[in-house]
Amino acid sequence: MAYSDLRAFLADLGDDLLRIRDEFDPRFEAAALLRTLPAEGPAVLFENVRAYPGARIAGNLIASRSRLARALGTTADALPRTWLERKEHGIAPIQARDAAPVKEVIHRHPDDLLSLLPILTHHEKDAAPFITTGVVLCTDPETGRRGMGIHRMMVKGGRRLGILLANPPIPHFLAKAEAAGKPLDVAIALGLEPATLLSSVVKVGPRVPDKMAAAGALRGEPVELVRAETVDVDIPARAEIVIEGRILPGVRELEGPFGENTGHYFSNVSPVIEISAVTHRDNFIYPGLCPWSPEVDALLSLAAGAELLGQLQGLIDGVVDLEMAGGTSGFSVVVAVHRTTAADVRRLVMLALNLDRRLKTITVVDDDVDIRDPREVAWAMATRYQPARDTVVIHGCEAYVIDPSATGDGTSKVGFIATRASGADSDRITLPPAALAKARAIIARLH
Ligand SMILES: Cc1cc2nc3c(=O)[nH]c(=O)nc-3n(C[C@H](O)[C@H](O)[C@H](O)COP(=O)(O)O)c2cc1C
Structure with missing residues (x-):
């Protein structure tokens, strides 16, 4: 079942959504709660945001495997398979039939972004509030191909944002615009339902090159789009908020420090966006995502982990499962294999470390x-x-780029092969299944 928007997903969560009525400050307090919640903790909705009457902030939405599965209408065990199967059949977006909720309120040329949106300040040495779940949308100035990805954005005061463009394709689009001496139109969608958010950070390939079509595939229904107000970009009609603007040609400024998904601060010299409009729904919900939190792990586990699993399964016999190690920003994975030969396990290690740019360590187990x-x-x-x-x-x-241990010489990568050397089916100590079943039944009564 596809959720039409973030509100529909939240409404479906029932007791799995914690509504917080105490006043919370977007400066540090909301991030502290999002960081401290365990992965299996509930989703949260801050309903009383200091200095922003009527605004709400949502977070920890898909941190748990069970909620991630619910967001995609599948089960936790089937998560990687669901993504790998659905992404084969892209569903192109369509133009919205009705009035776009995201345009219920329109601010043209706003003077001060921060007076409109409760953008979170996350960590003590962050230079400013940062947008962490902004899905940046734009088009290739030459081909018209869509660009879509999460990029961190620093509130620089007034109507300016710094944007970290480390991953393709948007930096390439900007280079083309700059070569022509032109700005690059962008729209930043905030508060999307989880499947569309996830699609913005998956790796797409020749079969489904458009992440918006990947979102349709994951939802089982097309995403409804509408033209933005002040830029030439299509935006999701049912987003909570959209910021419109232009990346200024030739402008680079300090952006950061910002506490990143690595758990370390990272600064960069980055392009700058000049905002031309902000549109939003009535009583909008601003999406909070705390860096280095279980929710980031969940996003990466599907977006990068499921993709790598599918690639490896297509190349090596006996690859069973893959898990991104939490808190590593996708730098570290564990792969389980079944009766894979020693030579193939070595090939697997070499392949995985090269297939995923981010990956730095892999551990292979039986x-x-x-x-x-x-x-x-x-x-x-x-x-x-x-x-x-x-x-x-x-x-x-x-x-x-955000790996603090890497030097100008690049990085080395390592594989640990922790599979059975003996060739035996198992070398583990075991207990009779009946005795284990009895123990588990008693433990189940404790909950
Ligand atoms: C939580 C999160 C934050 C991200 N922040 C940035 C960012 O600030 N800048 C950037 O260029 N890419 C960022 N990305 C990655 C891009 O959205 C990326 O295009 C996407 O993960 C696809 O991976 P690929 O570029 O390796 O194909 C982020 C991804 C996630 C999951």
Whole structure:
């Protein structure tokens, strides 16, 4: 089932949505709660935002596997498979038939963005409030191809935003616009239903090159678009908020520091957006996403993790499952294999480290290990991995821009092979299934 918008998703959560009526400040307080909530904790809706009467802030929406699955109308176990199957059949967006809710309120040429939106300040040394779930939309000035991705944006005061353009394709579009001495029109959509948000950070390929068509595939229904008010960009009609503007040609300014998904601050010299309009729904919901939180892990686990799993399964026999290690910004994964030969496990390590630009460490285990349980993975590393024999290091790779450990020389990458060396089916201690079932039944009564 597709959710028509963020409101429909929230309405469906029932007890899994915590409504917070205490007053919360968008400066630090909302981020502190979002960071502190465990992944399996509820989604939250701040209904009383200091200095922003009528505005609400939502967060922790898809941090848990169960809510992520609900957002896509599937089960937690089927999450990667659901994405891999659906993305094969893109569903192109359509023009909205009715009036666009995102245009219920229109501010043309606003003087001060921060007086309109409760943009969160997240960490103590952040230079300013930052937008963390802004889906930036624009078109290639030459081909008309859509660009769509999450890019962090710094509130620079007045109607200016700094934007980190580290990933393709938007930096390429900007380079083309700049070569012609022109600005690049952009629209920033905020408060999308989760499937469309997820689609903005997936890797797309030749079969479904348009992330908006990938969103349709994931939803099972086309996304409804409408033309923006002041720029030549199509925007989701049912977003909560849209910021319209132009990336100024040739302008670069300090952007940051900002506490990133790596858990470290990162500054850059980045392009600048000049805002031309802000449109939003009545009583809009601003989407909060705290960097280095379980919700970021969830976004990356599907957007990058499921994709890498699909690629590896197409290349190597016996690849069963893949989990992105939480808190690593997608730099670290664990892969489970079933009876994969030693030679193929080495190939798998080399391939994975090269297929994903972000990936820096991979651990391969047998599928008797629960890859979502750090204790089990640590056990496999402690008892099946031999450092001198089972470590693969590759040098001279491109570093990911926000990795604080990388130097100008790029990065090295490492694979740990923690699979059984003996060739035996299992070398684990075991208990009789009947005894285990009895124990589990008693433990279940405790909850
Ligand atoms: C939470 C989150 C924040 C991101 N922030 C940025 C950003 O500030 N700048 C950027 O260029 N890319 C950022 N990205 C990544 C892009 O949206 C990226 O295009 C997307 O993940 C697709 O991956 P690919 O570029 O490796 O194909 C972010 C991704 C996520 C999940």
